[in-house]
Amino acid sequence: MAEPSLTVLRRPSFFRRRGFLFSFTPTAFLAIAGLVSLLVAGHTTLPFEPVITLEGKIASKAEFFEDEQVQQMLMRHHIRVHLTQTGSREIAVHDVDQYDFVMPSGQPAADLIVKARPNAVRVYRPFITPLVLATYREYADTLVDAGIAAPQGNAGTLYYTLNTERFIDAMQRQVTWRDLLIDRHGIANGNKILAQSPDVCTSNSAGTYLGVIAFIQNNHSVPQTEAEADSLAASIKPILTGQGLPGADLFAPYVTPEGRGSAPIVVVYEHQYLAYQVQYRARSGRPDNDRVLLYPEARFETQPQFLALNPRADQLGELITRDPDLRRRAMELGFRVLDESGATASGQLGQFLQQQGVQPPSFAGNDTKTYLPGLDLLERMIKSVGGCS
Structure with missing residues (x-):
C-alpha cells in the first residue's frame, strides 16, 4: 500500500499578500511622488535640517510674524520664531538679554536700546507705516462740516485729511461732538473731542502721538x-x-460693533487698517465703508526696527529686509516696504489694494513732516505726561 503524499502549502510572504499590496501601493506611490516634488524644488534635505527657534520681544508688529504665510516662508529657511509681545517703550526700558532679537514699533524705543548696547546690536529697517487716526464716517463727516477735516477724493472715500492745528485747538477748548452738531449725522454724543491712544508709558504709537501734538x-x-x-x-x-x-x-x-460707542477716534497704524479692509473685502465682497482714516496734515511715518542682538538673529533680519517673498507678504499686510535705498515702494501697495477691490490712500500731496524731540527730551516729556518710571 502506497504511503500517502502530503502537499505543504506555504503561506505567501507578508509583503505579497493581496491586502498588503492593496493598501500599501497607493501610499508608496504618494511617498515617491512627494520625494520627486522635493527633488524638483530642491528641498530634499528640508525635513532633516535642524530648525532654529529665535526668541523675540516685539511690539505691535507681531502680526507680521504671526501671519501663517510668513511662518511658512521662514520655515523654508529653517527658522521658527517665538514671540513675547509688549509695548515698544516697555521693550526699551527693560532687560532684553534673554532674547535673540527685539522689534519696537518706532525709532525712539529702538534708539534707547541701541544707546544701551552700541556695539552689540545690528539694525534692520524692512518697512514703515504712517501714524493715523481711525474713526467712523459720521465722525469724519462732522469734522468736515466744522472745517477740521477734508475728504480725499469723492464722496464715499475711505480717507480724510485732518487739519491737525484745528483739531488740537478743538480738543484744548474742550469742544464736544454735540457742539459740532454730530446729531445731523444720526449720532448722539455729548463727549469732548479726543483721540484715544494707548498707554504713553509703554506704547510707541502713544509716544509718537505725544510728539506730533507737541x-x-x-x-x-x-x-x-x-x-x-x-x-x-x-x-x-x-x-x-x-x-x-x-x-x-x-x-x-475699533473694528467691533461696540467700538463706535467706546472710542470714536483712536490712534493706530495705517497697515492695521489696510490689512483689515483687504480681509473685510475678501469676506464680504465689499469694503467696510463705515470705518475711515484721518491722515494728519503734518504726517509722521513710524519706522519699525528689527534689532538683532546676536549673530543667530542676523539671518532673520536679512530675510525680512531682502527676501522677495517676505517683502511681498509685508506689503500684502499693509506695510510700505522699503527698498535698499530706503525709499518706499508705495506704488506696489496701491496696485495691490486696487487689485483687492480696496481704495488706496493718497501717497502724494502734502510734504509737511512732523519731527519728534530729541531722545532725552522725548523721554522726559513721556515721563511727565504719563507719570512713567
Missing part, C-alpha cells in the same frame, strides 16, 4: 531745552490724559 503746539518746532520740554508737556497733558484709562490694543475694539 510739534504742532510748539509752532512746528521741537523743544530745545528741558524747561521748554517741561512747559510743553504740561500744556498738552490734558488732551492726552483726558481719555481715561488707555487700552493696550485699540485697533481690535
